[in-house]
Amino acid sequence: MSGPRWPDDAVTRWSRRGLAVVSLLVPAGARKRWRREWEAELFELRRRGAGRVRTLAFVAGSIPHGIWTRKEEWNVDSLRQDLGYALRTLKKSPGFASATVLMLALGIGATTALFTVLREAVLRPPPYPRPERLVVVDHVFHLPDGRENTMAWSYPKFRAFREEVGGLEGVAGYRRMRLTVTGAGDPTIIQAEAVTPAYFSLLGARPALGSLDLPEAEDGSRPQHVAILSYGLWQGRFGGDPGTVGRRVTLNGTLLTVVGVLPRGFSGLTGSARVWIPFGALPELDYARRLEAPLSHWFRAVGRLAPGTSLESARAGVMAAGRAIEEAVPSPPQFEARPGADLTPLREARVNPVARTSTLVLFGAVTLVLLIACANVAGLTLVRNAGRRRETAVRAAMGAGRTRLLRQFLAESVVISLVAGALGLGVAWLGVDLLGTALVEAIGTSGTRALQYLDPAELELDAGVFAFACLASLGTGVLFGILPAVRGSRPDLTGALKEGAGSLARGSDGGGRRRMAGGPVLVVGQVALALILLVGAGLMLRSLAGLQGVELGMNPENLLTVSYELPRADPAAEQPALFLERLTEEVRGLPGVEGVTSGCPPLSGACDITVLMQVEGRPPGSEWIVGEGEVQQVGVQYVGDRHFRVLGTRILEGRDLRASDGSDAPLVMVLNETAARTFFPGEEAVGKRIKIGAGPLVERFGRVVGVVEDIPFRSPEEEILPEAFLPYRQHPRAYATLMIRTSGDPLDLVPAVREQVQALNPSLPLRRVATMEERTAEVTARSRVVSYLLTAFGALALFLAVMGIYGVVAFSVARRIREFGLRMALGARGPDLAGMVLRQGLAMAAVGVLLGLGGAWYGSHLLSGLLYEVEPTDPVTYVGVALGLLSVAALAGLVPARRAVRVDPVEALRAE
């Protein structure tokens, strides 16, 4: 007999497989019949030649049917009964219910909040069409030792590269900048991007108004003074007027014509731009030689893979074009590194590894807290169920099956976890706000390429987050409910019913012991997880302490910093040194001011200019090379008079810079200790002559007049580089940061300083006003946020674990009252009993600590990228945390131990 002949095609095969899977939903007794019926229908459907969509839709209908059969089996009515019963019993123990709900709500809330961040920061792709085809194209230097230095582009190099490159649909340059808007209202500074024409089409942007067509910088036939506005700026500054195109806007003192408006939500690769200008406007707005200087590297580039091109072949094309840069723009002869180009997928480039690790670590930490909370609630539930043995036994005796009992216990857990989940959403709502602000400040954008990483506006509680919270609560309910439910539903009829009601109230025999089995395991687990968290928090705190203790090489107290930049079109920009000199004089005259200088705030990473240098009298060729083929460079800082005295920096040799080091005086400089040691090992640096700048930037030799202690200008993790401090009068700049030493609170002085600036130049906005302490605190923001959050989670974990220990020990004491009474009657002394109890708590803690130490050892390497001068296996942290946890565990056992000591043997023995 031949069976039915199934058509041999993929749709049929997959449909049958689908049915087989769905049939697992159907209760075993009815499964075969169910499947036969559906297969017959499928067969008929295929025979009639139904298309793929119709077949799939039909087969999908088997899912509700399968669920329905399962529901029938479960009997929805009895499920409702279970939930009702669960609610009633929970109402009867409000203490238990509210304690567990609260614990879980905190856990679920925190996890949900961090999930929101994680999703935005790590999981969500960049907000452009086909984002996987976008790449960041970097200019690189191939060093003689084979390493590769990624860096920004100069415009001549970029042009040469762009002409040669294949494999890309296009490539566009972009540069984050800040522009001053003047005209109506106060002068304000807004974030901007200078971009090349291909930028918008590569990112798939369409105009909301006008056009996004910007001119090429070298296209003389088109006006370069044009701007494109963000939707927000258009709404805010132009009131959303549809006639805005063609109107003028004043940026850095130059008039630009608005040609278009971008749609809502577009803020460029840097994530914060509100206006876009073409590169061609930069000579006017920014720096006259921006586009000509071949060795001035100042912008980054983005590209899109050409259709049908793989990442690998595009990379080959980019690297080939990179080799052509050298021909177009020859490097200085002394330069050993060769220019080139390389690409990185945008998705990778925008994820800052430190930020990514921080987010993952924090998410892992809250998950641990949630697990601990689950274990804790499971422990509480075990204890509670142990007191309900009689109730369970009665229900079992009256015919409730094992499954039914199991379901009833689980129903209670699920009710608790769902209520907790609902509250948790509230916690998450609060948390996302707080976290969002803190984390964006700490890890908002990824460093060098200025790519946006985390957009606070995108952190919202939407359907996805809601689904996550629901899943988390359901999972939580099952997780903490399953063990107690399995134990509680194992009816021990004879044992429980035989016991007198009195003994049950005290829960006083061997039966209880078995029922509590699992309790100690839960506690050990909690302690282990808490230890892992605490070690993580401890490592971060130690590293934070290290960061905050970084030698600044100056005294940051009572120091106000005020930054400004003179717009190019401003008349004062003709003589920036004169402006700075006058401003310095005026501010110095203010009451409460002890000294004024200008320079770069430490740790800011903002004054990262390095130039080639040459020491006078060194043989040609060797002056550029130090050690193994390294190009000799020095960082330069332009500073004010009596700079080091005002800052409190120690002068190791020679003298400070003075007002007499003017533009007509001989060129002078002060070196930092590292520079003096590197360039003049074993020699006196003062009196030596150095030429700063090389090749196309050659300048005269200047004399070293002093050496000062090191000031870290980059992040604390980076090594200190050689720096030269040059007097601003000899090297005038349009921007400066004024540093004002005050006798009282520096912020009291802000209005007066503002007034002085206004008096000198009414249209000059102050770029940044902050105390030096605020500025240096920013550097530690990431570490601070991560360590404080980890510490908070660690504290929560510790609290929960201690509660767990206390609960188990107290329960066991209550259960063993009779035993204690007997022991006392037989001559045991109080301290012996107390010792027994304490040992029980400590034993659990010790096992947990051992397991936790192993886990921490393994897991702490995740943190290594976030630590500063602390090893992930730092023994001090491990030992400290372990001892701390053990002593807290001992404390947790004290209360039950006292109870054991106070047992009255007569009372205890008579009770039975």
Next chain:
Amino acid sequence: MSRSLGMTTTRILAALRDDARYGLDLVEVTGLSSGTVYPTLGRLEKRGHVRGRWEDPALAVEEGRPRRRYYELTPEGREALDEALRHFRRLRPGAGEIEGERLAEEGGG
């Protein structure tokens, strides 16, 4: 049981008024989705309004296909259908006669 039936249930019962039908057939005649028809059939069967039976194996072998499961109205089902139709008529006064077949085809066509 005089609980009034919903539109979906009534449509399915109406489609079975004169013929025994299998699931796919019902899906096509009523225009309801398979995810609606089967659980409804299950409920009706449990309530005793319809009866399911496997077709003669010989017939299936002859046609070279798996056996189908046919559903037909029970007397109780017929009663419930009439009751439901009366109910809908009351809900839509003036709608005149609503015949079972028409009701069924309304969805099918």
